Amino acid sequence: MSDVAAPAASTWTPSAAQNLEKVLWVRHWTDRLFSFAITRPESFRFRSGEFVMIGLPPAPGESKPILRAYSIASPSFAEELEFLSIKVQDGPLTSRLQHIQPGDDVLLGKKPTGTLVLDAVRPGKRLFLFGTGTGLAPFLSVARDPDAYSNFEQVIVGHGVREVNELAYRDLFTQDIFEDPLVGEEARQQLVYYPTVTREPFERQGRFTDLISSGQLFRDLGLEGVTFNRDEDRIMLCGSMDFIKDMAALCESHGLVEGSNAEPGDYVLERAFVG
Numbered sequence: 359m360s361d362v363a364a365p366a367a368s369t370w371t372p373s374a375a376q377n378l379e380k381v382l383w384v385r386h387w388t389d390r391l392f393s394f395a396i397t398r399p400e401s402f403r404f405r406s407g408e409f410v411m412i413g414l415p416p417a418p419g420e421s422k423p424i425l426r427a428y429s430i431a432s433p434s435f436a437e438e439l440e441f442l443s444i445k446v447q448d449g450p451l452t453s454r455l456q457h458i459q460p461g462d463d464v465l466l467g468k469k470p471t472g473t474l475v476l477d478a479v480r481p482g483k484r485l486f487l488f489g490t491g492t493g494l495a496p497f498l499s500v501a502r503d504p505d506a507y508s509n510f511e512q513v514i515v516g517h518g519v520r521e522v523n524e525l526a527y528r529d530l531f532t533q534d535i536f537e538d539p540l541v542g543e544e545a546r547q548q549l550v551y552y553p554t555v556t557r558e559p560f561e562r563q564g565r566f567t568d569l570i571s572s573g574q575l576f577r578d579l580g581l582e583g584v585t586f587n588r589d590e591d592r593i594m595l596c597g598s599m600d601f602i603k604d605m606a607a608l609c610e611s612h613g614l615v616e617g618s619n620a621e622p623g624d625y626v627l628e629r630a631f632v633g
């Protein structure tokens with residue numbers, strides 16, 4: 359047969375590199391931001407803070423799925439896989455992904471990876487997790503992992519957004535995490551939530567770069583020194599390209615050294631999912 363038609367979407371099957379999983383729940387934070395969770399295959403292992411490819415089966419008339427890298431927002435031992443996503447009206451993936459409902463199919467890559475993991479930072483006293491926008495996602499995973507609290511005396515979750523309503527997971531960090539059976543007690547003693555808003559009034563305003571350069575962040579945390587200290591401070595960064603570039607430069611100017619899985623260091627970074 360020479361004129362075989364392209365397979366209909368219903369006959370499409372995932373490649374050997376992907377699993378087909380089911381949506382468990384969806385939560386819309388704003389018209390630009392939502393979270394969702396999918397089933398976790400038993401064979402799927404990851405370290406808190408890693409990312410994985412996520413996608414949707416091809417729409418009718420399309421032959422290939424569109425996949426994007428997403429940080430996993432749930433911790434490594436969780437039964438479900440949670441994600442935080444923006445909604446881009448003409449985005450190749452998120453224009454469709456924002457409409458998913460419980461029971462729908464989502465594609466999950468089989469190889470999670472990433473550097474925003476505890477293995478990539480040297481032991482220290484304080485762990486700073488700075489995320490802007492959806493860059494909070496990997497830190498939702500790390501901050502719900504008991505290892506963060508056994509490795510560090512203090513875990514600081516910094517979330518920077520333009521508008522107050524983009525402070526997704528505020529309830530988690532101001533109350534729910536303290537009731538968590540696994541990390542609640544540690545979080546009560548060791549976790550500090552540090553949200554900041556840049557484009558409307560809020561209890562704390564300004565970019566992290568400015569809050570750090572001015573020393574305000576350190577004063578807010580009651581720390582003696584008003585800079586990062588290479589002996590004690592470890593930093594993870596996730597956000598826009600500009601954000602991680604400027605924050606990395608700031609870290610370097612404090613003498614901090616970038617780490618990787620092969621060679622743990624003082625700070626690590628990753629660009630947040632964008633399109």
Ligand code: A2P
Pocket residue numbers: 490491518519520555556557565566567597598600601602604605
């Ligand atoms: P701003 O409102 O001053 O641009 P975005 O949605 O653009 O990724 O921004 C999310 C948050 O990160 C905003 O509060 C934004 O502040 C801040 N931000 C953006 N770029 C940088 C940067 N280069 N350094 C520090 N903060 C940044």
